Amino acid sequence: MAVAAKKVAVTVWKMTLAKWAYNKSYFPSLGMMRDDCLYETDVVQEAIKRLPNNVYDARQFRMSRAISLSGCKDTLPKDEWTKLEEDELYLQPYIAEVERERDIKREWNKQ
Amino acid sequence: MSAKFTSRSVLQAFKRHVSARANTARQESTDAAGLQGLQVSKLPNGVTVASLDSTTSPVARVVLVANVGPRFEESDQLGITHCLRVSVDQANKSKTAFELTRHLTQIGANLSCTATRENLMYSLDCLKDNLDIGVSCLVSAATQQAFKPWEIQDCQQRIAFEAAVVEQQPEARLTEMLHQVAYRDTLGRSLYAPSHMFGKYSSEMLMEYVNKNFTAERMAVIGLGIGHKQLTRYLKTMSVPGSGSNTAKAAKYSGGEVRHEIGGDTAYAAIVTEGLGSQNKDAVALSVLQCVMGCGPTIKWSNGSAASKIIQAAGQATDQPFATSCINTTYSDSGLFGFYAVAQASQMGQVLKAVLSEFGSVTKNGVADQDVQKAKMQVKACAAMMSENGSNVIQNIAQQLLSEGTVQSQEEFFRLVDSVSKQDVVNVAKKVINGKPSMAAIGNLSTTPHLDELM
Numbered sequence A: 001m002a003v004a005a006k007k008v009a010v011t012v013w014k015m016t017l018a019k020w021a022y023n024k025s026y027f028p029s030l031g032m033m034r035d036d037c038l039y040e041t042d043v044v045q046e047a048i049k050r051l052p053n054n055v056y057d058a059r060q061f062r063m064s065r066a067i068s069l070s071g072c073k074d075t076l077p078k079d080e081w082t083k084l085e086e087d088e089l090y091l092q093p094y095i096a097e098v099e100r101e102r103d104i105k106r107e108w109n110k111q
Numbered sequence B: 001m002s003a004k005f006t007s008r009s010v011l012q013a014f015k016r017h018v019s020a021r022a023n024t025a026r027q028e029s030t031d032a033a034g035l036q037g038l039q040v041s042k043l044p045n046g047v048t049v050a051s052l053d054s055t056t057s058p059v060a061r062v063v064l065v066a067n068v069g070p071r072f073e074e075s076d077q078l079g080i081t082h083c084l085r086v087s088v089d090q091a092n093k094s095k096t097a098f099e100l101t102r103h104l105t106q107i108g109a110n111l112s113c114t115a116t117r118e119n120l121m122y123s124l125d126c127l128k129d130n131l132d133i134g135v136s137c138l139v140s141a142a143t144q145q146a147f148k149p150w151e152i153q154d155c156q157q158r159i160a161f162e163a164a165v166v167e168q169q170p171e172a173r174l175t176e177m178l179h180q181v182a183y184r185d186t187l188g189r190s191l192y193a194p195s196h197m198f199g200k201y202s203s204e205m206l207m208e209y210v211n212k213n214f215t216a217e218r219m220a221v222i223g224l225g226i227g228h229k230q231l232t233r234y235l236k237t238m239s240v241p242g243s244g245s246n247t248a249k250a251a252k253y254s255g256g257e258v259r260h261e262i263g264g265d266t267a268y269a270a271i272v273t274e275g276l277g278s279q280n281k282d283a284v285a286l287s288v289l290q291c292v293m294g295c296g297p298t299i300k301w302s303n304g305s306a307a308s309k310i311i312q313a314a315g316q317a318t319d320q321p322f323a324t325s326c327i328n329t330t331y332s333d334s335g336l337f338g339f340y341a342v343a344q345a346s347q348m349g350q351v352l353k354a355v356l357s358e359f360g361s362v363t364k365n366g367v368a369d370q371d372v373q374k375a376k377m378q379v380k381a382c383a384a385m386m387s388e389n390g391s392n393v394i395q396n397i398a399q400q401l402l403s404e405g406t407v408q409s410q411e412e413f414f415r416l417v418d419s420v421s422k423q424d425v426v427n428v429a430k431k432v433i434n435g436k437p438s439m440a441a442i443g444n445l446s447t448t449p450h451l452d453e454l455m
Helices: A012-024 A042-049 A053-071 A092-110 B002-012 B080-089 B097-107 B128-143 B149-167 B170-183 B203-213 B228-234 B283-293 B309-317 B345-365 B369-386 B390-403 B410-418 B422-433
Strands: B039-042 B048-052 B059-066 B110-115 B120-127 B219-224 B256-261 B266-274 B322-330 B335-344 B438-443
Touching: A042 A092, A092 B097, B039 B228, B048 B228, B048 B390, B059 B128, B059 B390, B080 B097, B080 B110, B080 B120, B080 B128, B080 B149, B080 B203, B097 B110, B097 B128, B110 B128, B120 B128, B120 B390, B128 B228, B149 B170, B149 B203, B170 B256, B170 B266, B170 B335, B170 B438, B219 B228, B219 B390, B266 B345, B266 B422, B283 B309, B283 B322, B283 B335, B283 B345, B283 B369, B283 B410, B283 B422, B309 B322, B309 B335, B309 B345, B322 B345, B335 B345, B345 B422, B369 B410, B369 B422
Parallel strands: B048 B219, B256 B438
Antiparallel strands: B039 B048, B059 B120, B059 B219, B110 B120, B266 B335, B266 B438, B322 B335
16 A cells, blocks of 8 residues: 655755755664654554555564664665655554544444 | 255245346236235346335345355355355445444344355345445445455454364265265355465455456345335445456366265265256256155154155165255256265165165156145245245345346246146156266265265
8 A cells, every 4th residue: 555645835945954854863864764663552553463564574674674773873874764755654544544443433432 | 954955945946037028127016925016127337126115024124146156266266255255244445344333233233144156145134214324334345345454364264263163064064065076166166265265365366356246237136125216226326346247157067976084973975966957947847856755854853754755765774863855956057956865874875775766766657646746735835935034035036136137926936836747747857867976975984885886
């Protein structure tokens, strides 16, 4: 379930600022994506259970590579850092679905 | 056990091709019993809709039937119908699994999915006032399946459980083995998933199967206790998942023998030849022949020898407990006709030989007039009693609509039964009983003869 890149009309300087802030964050230098760094609440854990196998394996690889790099207090070479354009919010659709299901349950149980 | 065979087989014999009529014709029957007021039409999306209104009962039943049974499975899709059936309560495109269950419990409705070898029937029973929610649940479960990958994984456990339950029932295994040896593929495909496929059903596989097979001309919706206009209004937004036409492979009967030794005290065996499809003009005569041979005791707890010729014959061959019944299974283009016997392991050979000689004597010596009369009354009584139950009526209409395109009323069926003569029964007996046999046996087979030793 590939996430279509959300094309928002932003001005150039906003984009430059966004890229600078992204690169300043630690996680792209370890080769991780934004969705890899989410705190694992119940909802996020359920969403992770629903990932297709290849997406889950890629996530696991990125996380274990990042853990081993951080253990050596090292980072990836600059050209291998995750770029903002390549960062895919792969987990958001599943999270949205889990949240929606929980809302429906809550609504029904209210009555 | 034998009573089950009677009701199933005679119900199959209900299906008859009377004459070719346009599917879109609005059909109003003025018969006294059965289908008075049955209306049939076609939706804009091509699905056939039939409804039979009744004012007496507050319960309405709606059945969505698709001609998508195991007979359409390819060799790499074995058991996919089992998976489809078990996933009826999973999330679909318009409702989550939780919502579907809650809606149904809120309106006090039952939604179930039944599979025969040729059809998949999604049935809904609910009160007439709640039909709008009920029918939307039914349509979403039957035509808008989403097959979420994580829910399909949960289904596999249920599939394994059902297959394990069937493993414990020799009679069920016997039926599957019999069909497999008689037809090999198409009608020989099992109703249950094989163990090598547990865990292998994927979302893409199921979606592809549904898109290929759930086409408009192979689907029909039947309502009992609901008006035609009302039903078509509820179905206005229904979309059909499949497109294109898919001609069914004709069922080819091969014959053969299969045995499975599992030990124990009893042996179960069935011997059949190729019977007749429901569209064959002699199918009714074959049902009469089935009742002539005997379908089990007609009085509860009796030994049945007064009612059934084959029970009488087997009773003379052994004094230990046994059960035997004539089988007549009818599908749309083929059938199986023969008998089924359960006996103590040491008596099986005698029982089988006795029953077989009874079948043989029918082809050589014919049948008595009073046997034919008795059998005709039994066929009519059985059909009439089955039509007392709404769910039987609707399933019968569903299967007839899909295989023949028209529905035969009870009075027409009775007329056909009455017109069967003794000569018809003898002719059909000679035609069917002398065909190539198939045999399936399971249990303690120490004295069960092989097919070539019996014939």
